[in-house]
Amino acid sequence: xxxxxxxxxxxxxxxxxxxxxxxxxxxxxxxxxxxxxxxxxxxxxxxxxxxxxxxxxxxxxxxxxxxxxxxxxxxxxxxxxxxxxxxxxxxxxxxxxxxxxxxxxxxxxxxxxxxxxxxxxxxxxxxxxxxxxxxxxxxxxxxxxxxxxxxxxxxxxxxxxxxxxxxxxxxxxxxxxxxxxxxxxxxxxxxxxxxxxxxxxxxxxxxxxxxxxxxxxxxxxxxxxxxxxxxxxxxxxxxxxxxxxxxxxxxxxxxxxxxxxxxxxxxxxxxxxxxxxxxxxxxxxxxxxxxxxxxxxxxxxxxxxxxxxxxxxxxxxxxxxxxxxxxxxxxxxxxxxxxxxxxxxxxxxxxxxxxxxxxxxxxxxxxxxxxxxxxxxxxxxxxxxxxxxxxxxxxxxxxxxxxxxxxxxxxxxxxxxxxxxxxxxxxxxxxxxxxxxxxxxxxxxxxxxxxxxxxxxxxxxxxxxxxxxxxxxxxxxxxxxxxxxxxxxxxxxxxxxxxxxxxxxxxxxxxxxxxxxxxxxxxxxxxxxxxxxxxxxxxxxxxxxxxxxxxxxxxxxxxxxxxxxxxxxxxxxxxxxxxxxxxxxxxxxxxxxxxxxxxxxxxxxxx
Amino acid sequence: xxxxxxxxxxxxxxxxxxxxxxxxxxxxxxxxxxxxxxxxxxxxxxxxxxxxxxxxxxxxxxxxxxxxxxxxxxxxxxxxxxxxxxxxxxxxxxxxxxxxxxxxxxxxxxxxxxxxxxxxxxxxxxxxxxxxxxxxxxxxxxxxxxxxxxxxxxxxxxxxxxxxxxxxxxxxxxxxxxxxxxxxxxxxxxxxxxxxxxxxxxxxxxxxxxxxxxxxxxxxxxxxxxxxxxxxxxxxxxxxxxxxxxxxxxxxxxxxxxxxxxxxxxxxxxxxxxxxxx
Ligand SMILES: [Cu+2]
Numbered sequence: 001x002x003x004x005x006x007x008x009x010x011x012x013x014x015x016x017x018x019x020x021x022x023x024x025x026x027x028x029x030x031x032x033x034x035x036x037x038x039x040x041x042x043x044x045x046x047x048x049x050x051x052x053x054x055x056x057x058x059x060x061x062x063x064x065x066x067x068x069x070x071x072x073x074x075x076x077x078x079x080x081x082x083x084x085x086x087x088x089x090x091x092x093x094x095x096x097x098x099x100x101x102x103x104x105x106x107x108x109x110x111x112x113x114x115x116x117x118x119x120x121x122x123x124x125x126x127x128x129x130x131x132x133x134x135x136x137x138x139x140x141x142x143x144x145x146x147x148x149x150x151x152x153x154x155x156x157x158x159x160x161x162x163x164x165x166x167x168x169x170x171x172x173x174x175x176x177x178x179x180x181x182x183x184x185x186x187x188x189x190x191x192x193x194x195x196x197x198x199x200x201x202x203x204x205x206x207x208x209x210x211x212x213x214x215x216x217x218x219x220x221x222x223x224x225x226x227x228x229x230x231x232x233x234x235x236x237x238x239x240x241x242x243x244x245x246x247x248x249x250x251x252x253x254x255x256x257x258x259x260x261x262x263x264x265x266x267x268x269x270x271x272x273x274x275x276x277x278x279x280x281x282x283x284x285x286x287x288x289x290x291x292x293x294x295x296x297x298x299x300x301x302x303x304x305x306x307x308x309x310x311x312x313x314x315x316x317x318x319x320x321x322x323x324x325x326x327x328x329x330x331x332x333x334x335x336x337x338x339x340x341x342x343x344x345x346x347x348x349x350x351x352x353x354x355x356x357x358x359x360x361x362x363x364x365x366x367x368x369x370x371x372x373x374x375x376x377x378x379x380x381x382x383x384x385x386x387x388x389x390x391x392x393x394x395x396x397x398x399x400x401x402x403x404x405x406x407x408x409x410x411x412x413x414x415x416x417x418x419x420x421x422x423x424x425x426x427x428x429x430x431x432x433x434x435x436x437x438x439x440x441x442x443x444x445x446x447x448x449x450x451x452x453x454x455x456x457x458x459x460x461x462x463x464x465x466x467x468x469x470x471x472x473x474x475x476x477x478x479x480x481x482x483x484x485x486x487x488x489x490x491x492x493x494x495x496x497x498x499x500x501x502x503x504x505x506x507x508x509x510x511x512x513x514x515x516x517x518x519x520x521x522x523x524x525x526x527x528x529x530x531x532x533x534x535x536x537x538x539x540x541x542x543x544x545x546x547x548x549x550x551x552x553x554x555x556x557x558x559x560x561x562x563x564x565x566x567x568x569x570x571x572x573x574x575x576x577x578x579x580x581x582x583x584x585x586x587x588x589x590x591x592x593x594x595x596x597x598x599x600x601x602x603x604x605x606x607x
Numbered sequence: 608x609x610x611x612x613x614x615x616x617x618x619x620x621x622x623x624x625x626x627x628x629x630x631x632x633x634x635x636x637x638x639x640x641x642x643x644x645x646x647x648x649x650x651x652x653x654x655x656x657x658x659x660x661x662x663x664x665x666x667x668x669x670x671x672x673x674x675x676x677x678x679x680x681x682x683x684x685x686x687x688x689x690x691x692x693x694x695x696x697x698x699x700x701x702x703x704x705x706x707x708x709x710x711x712x713x714x715x716x717x718x719x720x721x722x723x724x725x726x727x728x729x730x731x732x733x734x735x736x737x738x739x740x741x742x743x744x745x746x747x748x749x750x751x752x753x754x755x756x757x758x759x760x761x762x763x764x765x766x767x768x769x770x771x772x773x774x775x776x777x778x779x780x781x782x783x784x785x786x787x788x789x790x791x792x793x794x795x796x797x798x799x800x801x802x803x804x805x806x807x808x809x810x811x812x813x814x815x816x817x818x819x820x821x822x823x824x825x826x827x828x829x830x831x832x833x834x835x836x837x838x839x840x841x842x843x844x845x846x847x848x849x850x851x852x853x854x855x856x857x858x859x860x861x862x863x864x865x866x867x868x869x870x871x872x873x874x875x876x877x878x879x880x881x882x883x884x885x
Contacts, residue, residue, distance in 0.1 A: 128824040199821050205792060206775040206823060293793020299776060300791060333676075335686035339696045364778065366789045366796040369723070376715050380707050387703040391696060394668040399611070400686035401678040412669065419665050423658045426710065432650045432718030435643075436785035439778060439819040504637050505782035505812060507819045510827035514812040558683045589688030 003083045007054035007178075014050020018042035037215055037285045044219050048182055056084035057175050084178065086170035089570060091177045092156025093470065098180060099148040100463075102187075103456075104535060106140035109133050111532045114525040120515045130511030132195030132213070139200040139217060140187055143224055145455050146313055147180065149320035150228075150266070153462050154235055154259045156470060160563040161253050163244025163581065163596065165573040168237040172230050179227035183220045190216035199509055201310070204291035204302050208283045215284060218277040225274045228316075232266035235259055244562070244596065246581035251595075253561045253585050254330070254337055254392075257344045258323020261351045265312045265319075269355070273309035276302060303365055307358035315354045317451050318418075319347055321458025322389045325414040328461050329396050331559040332408035336586035338395025339388070346388025353382040363434045372431050379429035386422060390415065405557070406480035410461035413488050417453025421446060424499065439509075442502025445495045453491065460487075460538075467545070468552030472569040475545040483537045490531035497524050560585040560595045615671045622663035630655050637813045640783030640835065642801040646721045647785040650714030657710065728767030728799060730760060736770075736777030736790040736818065739825025748845055752852045757832035758816065759848075761841040762805050768798040778820035781833055783813035789820055808832035 022042040023033040052058060063070055075083040080090050081097070112133055116125045125133065155177075159167055167173045190196055196213035198206050202221075207214050239252070239260055279302070282288040289295025291302045330337040337343065359367060359375040393415045402408065424446040427433050437443060467475045497520050506513050506521075513521065555564040562579055563570070579596045587593035635655070636648050678684055733744040743758055744751040760766050770779050772790040779798065780787040783806060788798040806814045809832075818829030836844055 127827060131821070131824065131826070197821075197823060203776055203821070206821070209775070210823065298793070333686060334678075334683065336688055336690045338689070339691045342691070342696050342700075364787045364789055365776075366791045366794060372719060373716065376719075377711050380711050380715065383707050384700065384703045387699065388696075390665055391699045394665065394672070395689075395692075395695070397672040397676060398668065399608070399689070400672070400676050401684045402672065402676050403678050403683065404673075412673070415665070415669060419662055423662055426658065427651065427654050430650055430654060430710065430715050430718065432647045432714060432722055433654065435722075435787050436647050436651075436782070438787055439780070500635075503635060505815075505817070507780065507817055509821040512827040514815075514830075516812050586690075587688070589685040 003055050004181075006056075007051045010054030011047045011051035011182075014053070015043035015047035017050075018044075018046030021046070037212065040212070040215055041219070041281060041285055044186075048179075048223065051182055052175070052178055055178050057171075057178055059084070060171055084174055086166070086174050087572065088155050088159050088167045088170065088173060089470075091173055092152050092154075094177050095147065095155060095180065096152030096463075098184065099144050099151060102140055102184060103144045103148070104539070106137050106144065107532060107535060109137040109140075111529060113137060114528040116511055117513070117521050118525040119522060120513055120518045122512065125511060127511045128197065131197035131199075131509065132191070134509055135196050135199050135217070136187060136191060139220070141451075142200050142313075142317075143183060143187075143220075145317035145451050146228065146266075147224065147231075149324065149455070149459050149462065150231060150235070150259060150262050150316070151177070151180070153255075153320070153324070153466065154231070154262070157466065157563055158235055158256055158259055159238055159242070160566070160570060160574050161256050161561050162239055162242060163247060163562050163575065163579040164238060164242035165575065167234050168242055169234050173234050176227045176230035176234070179223050179230075183224045183227075186216045186220035186223065190214075190220070201306065202280065203306075204280055204283065204299050207280055208291060215281065218281050218284075222274055222277045222281075225270045225277070228266040228270045232263035232270070235263040236267065244579045244581050246596070250341070251581060251584040253327060254340065254343060255320075255323040255327040255561075258319045258326075258347055261347045262316050262319045264351055265316050265354065269309045269312040271309075272305055273313070276305040276309070279305070300362070300365055300367055303362050304359065304367075307361045311358040311361065312354045314447075314450065315350055317455040318458075319350065321414055321418075321455040322347060324458040324462040324465070325411040326389065326392055326396070327561070328407045328411035328465050329393050329415075330586050330588070331557055331561075332403045332405060332411070333397045333400030334403065334558075334588045335396050335400040336584075336588055337392060338398070339392050340584070340586065342388045343392035346385040346392075349385030349388075350382060353378060353385065357382060360429055360434075363431050364438050376429055376431050380426060383422065383426060390419070403557075405464075406475075406477060406484055407461045407465035407557075409481065409484045409488075410457050410464060413484070414454050414457045414461065417449050417457055417491070420496075421449030421453050424449065437502055439507055440502035441498040441506045441508055444508050445498035445502060448495045448498075453495075457488075457491075460484075463542075465557070466563075467542070468556050469563055469568045469570070471546045471549070472552055472567075473545055473549035474552045474556065475549060476541050479537060479541040483534055483541060486534040486537065487531065490527055490534055493527035494524055494531050497527075560587065562596055565596060565598055611671070611675065614675075615667050618671055619660075619664050619667040622667055623660045626659035626663055627656065630659060638783050638804070638806065638811045639785075640781075640802055640804045640806055640814060641785070642803055643722060643799075644783065644785040645803070646718055650718045653714045654710065657706065661706070722799075725765065725801075726799065728765045730764050730766045731769060732758060732760065732766060733769045733771075734758070734779055734790065734816070736772040736774075736779075736822070736829070738774050738823050739818075739829050741816065741829065741831055742773075743831075745845070748849070750845065750849050750852060752848070752855070755831055757808075757834055759834040759836055759841055759844045760802055761838045762802050762835050764838075765799065765801050768800070770796045770798060775822050776820045777818045777822045777829065780817045780819035781813075781815065782817065783811065783815075783833065787819055802835040805835050805837060807834045 019039050019042055022039055027033045060070060081094055116123050116130055190213040193213045193216060194211045196217045197210055198214055202217055279290045283290050289297045291297045291299045326337060357379045359371050360379040428437055464480055501517055501520055506517050552568045554567050577599060579598050581596040583593055583595055585595040639645055639648055731746055735742040741755045742753045743755040770788055770790045772792040777790040778787055779790060784800045786798055786800055788796045808815045814833040816831040816833055818826055
């Protein structure tokens, strides 16, 4: 715990320094010393540096620079998770636990939102409170969806699945994690500073004139953006340079491919959200007026820059879900992944096309009419590569021997949910239909079906699938299955009626609606409460199993990828020796085949 | 193997039939109040009709496999080592590509062409969004009022909305017309509609202007009644509105409270229901 407290202390010192510097500078230029918003920005930037310093992120570089000897990492046991640690497995768990906690908190916020929406008129929250709650829910969930699978499973599993002992840049990896706690603090801080009411999209001019909390939102997005880019660099480098001998690209597990696609998107596009946030901050703090028409700016420009990142980001949230689903489906159908190359090509096709679809969020934003058709075309074409994921999933389960454990159920649910999410996306990509449905609950339902139904269900598939590997203990299968059916049914009961609500005149981001929609909203709210309650069971199962579940074997599923060849949980450097990959990991049905051998001796080490 | 294919094909046909049956019998859409609504509803229905077989195909395979190919508990047995059927994969890609290209043309391009076909208008209504109310002007009739609670237009008349904003982005959405356009500060956006059916908010809540872009605290209550009237009734409405606007000094509503009490909700909807214009 010490590094965390040290980080907080240094963060506070940094913040004070930043404010002090600002006051001095302002006085120097003859301005009044104190101005709140610039002070917040300076306090944060210096505080963030202080935090990273205190946590020990800079130790290695700084001590080397100063000619001091480096301190060895001596923390052991659970304390490692509260310390600066470069082991990718520790970082993966740090990411996973922190982000799942954020997921649960943001989910709780949604419960309050649904309580307010249970009937027309004002119940629990007034409109201002509702907007703040909704914005915090959306933003937190977006961070969770963007970072969890890549941060947790990407970190923990990609090095093992490519046969490496760690990431290519372990310190950079730790740095990218330690950016995340400040993001969580910023979100809490935003709530304390009066919140922000701009939704997760933060459109100006509203975002440039609204409450102080919006500034915290901008800084949080900026920070998690740094983290994403660093993480992406690391993943890409690791997979390119550290694959075990024999692990050619054509033998790479499909999950690793999905993470590669995700990392490419994060690396290429995150800078644009950084840019959008920076421009808003400069608008607010320094009066640049990028998006203020009164100062020659253009508010629609923000939407282009924002979606130029945020549409690819949708695939950052979903591709890993596809990856986990396909990986799990192959190992639990006990059949080779059907049309592996086509599925990989599909995911890469999504990566490429996702760069040129952003303006479909803006069909009614008042942009040039010339842009309507091109963006409709590209958006509708993206269904083709996406369809290959379905081909692969269905081809794999066809005539398989389906082992319907909890991870498999979640993986199949990804296919089901995304079917609905994908098809309704086609409706929204159609310009005429979108004129009606844009900014309605149809959109709310659609993106919950894709991001939660695809990405988050994929995350849960992954949590159950790798739980034994990561914790060394089995979760309770019965509770897992109950959780699945509970969550799956409640999820569909919650979000399916929202399509109807959207079509029938319920726009999004409102605390109140026309009375005629009261009945269905009550239903949606009740279903949402049931959905929310399902996570109590999940948390109970996870915590209880982690503490006193039965010990897990090295390979409880009889799966074939590299992580199942080593003990659960994996030892510090993962492999006793460099594994030798001899085939792809999907050789089911052919006796005697293995994915890899661990020791130089040719004895198959699986099972 | 062959039996599986036959059964799954039958299942696909069954799901498709049931789905299309629902699509053709259940009325999914709200009141159709304008020519634009007819175009958009046709696009919506076509997409629904086209997507049902796709969904049915995936569902049929998914559900059939779930029951037919589930392993008995507790034994790990491998399935057949089938890695691909290139013909199936090619067919899949070809099928989805054809479908994607088709929907680009119909309803996509077709709908856009129809919506953009007629850029003339007999009536111009200017709407300006302000946090958190609407200001309305009828430039042809020299009528303008602020804090508007309603707009009116004659049925079967081509109307052009000129939309802008004073502060942040708002959006003019009329669900009965299925059309929506953002109100962006610093520019004027346009929306063309031809109302085809007489209607009011009181009769159907989809006859309303609803702000559809989050604009701050008062966003949910940025609504106006839309009155589509017979031409004579519209003329009467105009006269009454002019008198009212003159009396209120530009503020025709005569109803205060919208916007001031936005922290507290609830009053707005009752105001909506009250007959403000007459
Ligand atoms: Cu508004």
